[in-house]
Amino acid sequence: MKRIFLVSVLVSMCAFASMAQHRAIGLRLSNCVEASYQRSVGEANFWEFDGGLWEFGNGAQASALYNWIIATPEWSPKGEWNWYLGVGAGVGMVWGKDYMHGDEELGCFVGVAGMLGLEYKFWFPLAVSADIRPVVGPYFGDGVHFNPHTLSGLYWPTLSARYTFNN
Numbered sequence: 106m107k108r109i110f111l112v113s114v115l116v117s118m119c120a121f122a123s124m125a126q127h128r129a130i131g132l133r134l135s136n137c138v139e140a141s142y143q144r145s146v147g148e149a150n151f152w153e154f155d156g157g158l159w160e161f162g163n164g165a166q167a168s169a170l171y172n173w174i175i176a177t178p179e180w181s182p183k184g185e186w187n188w189y190l191g192v193g194a195g196v197g198m199v200w201g202k203d204y205m206h207g208d209e210e211l212g213c214f215v216g217v218a219g220m221l222g223l224e225y226k227f228w229f230p231l232a233v234s235a236d237i238r239p240v241v242g243p244y245f246g247d248g249v250h251f252n253p254h255t256l257s258g259l260y261w262p263t264l265s266a267r268y269t270f271n272n
Contacts, residue, residue: 127151129232131267136160136257141265149174151189153220159197160254166197168218168238183228191220195240195255214252216242226269234265 127145132138139157146152151174156167170193178186195218200211222236239259244252 128270129267130270131232131265133157133263133265135263136261137166137263139166141267143267146171153191153193160199160257163201164197164199166195166240168195168240169193170218170220170238172220172222181225185226187224187226189220189222189224189236193218193220195238195242197240197255199244199254212244212246214240214242214244214255216240216252216255218258230269232265232267232269234267236263236265237261238263 127143129141129143131141133141133155137157137159139155142154144152144154151172153170153172154168157165159166170191172189172191174187174189176188178188180186194216196213196215198211198213218238218240220236220238222234224232224234226232237258239257240252240255242252242255244250244254
């Protein structure tokens with residue numbers, strides 16, 4: 106009986122701890138349209154998972170990044186500003202002859218993703234951010250090539266809007 110009680114208390118504590126984690130869900134817009142989900146890890150870090158259409162409908166991509174909040178400037182009396190920096194992985198598939206090397210019509214890419222951004226969390230459950238997220242890696246299609254298209258995250262800054270839970 107004591108073991109059952111102890112296990113139920115531990116399970117309840119884990120459930121409450123997971124519910125207390127900050128989360129956000131929303132959209133990222135630039136040369137891609139992506140659904141975005143953030144999950145807090147501790148007080149100053151978070152995971153970000155994104156996926157959607159890329160290069161104006163010429164492909165699809167997904168990424169997972171671990172981000173560190175590197176600064177929290179006090180720029181406004183309400184809300185919260187955060188500078189963040191992250192690293193992770195990106196994968197995707199592209200189609201169409203305009204994008205590809207040569208005459209191929211289908212290919213894929215994989216690479217290391219980096220992120221640098223600035224976020225503002227309002228005093229109500231909304232966060233907006235601007236960031237850059239290049240992906241460096243090979244492109245597989247008619248052979249293996251370096252993929253310069255995924256570096257577009259350097260010169261296509263992304264604007265995001267997310268609904269925040271447990272703000």
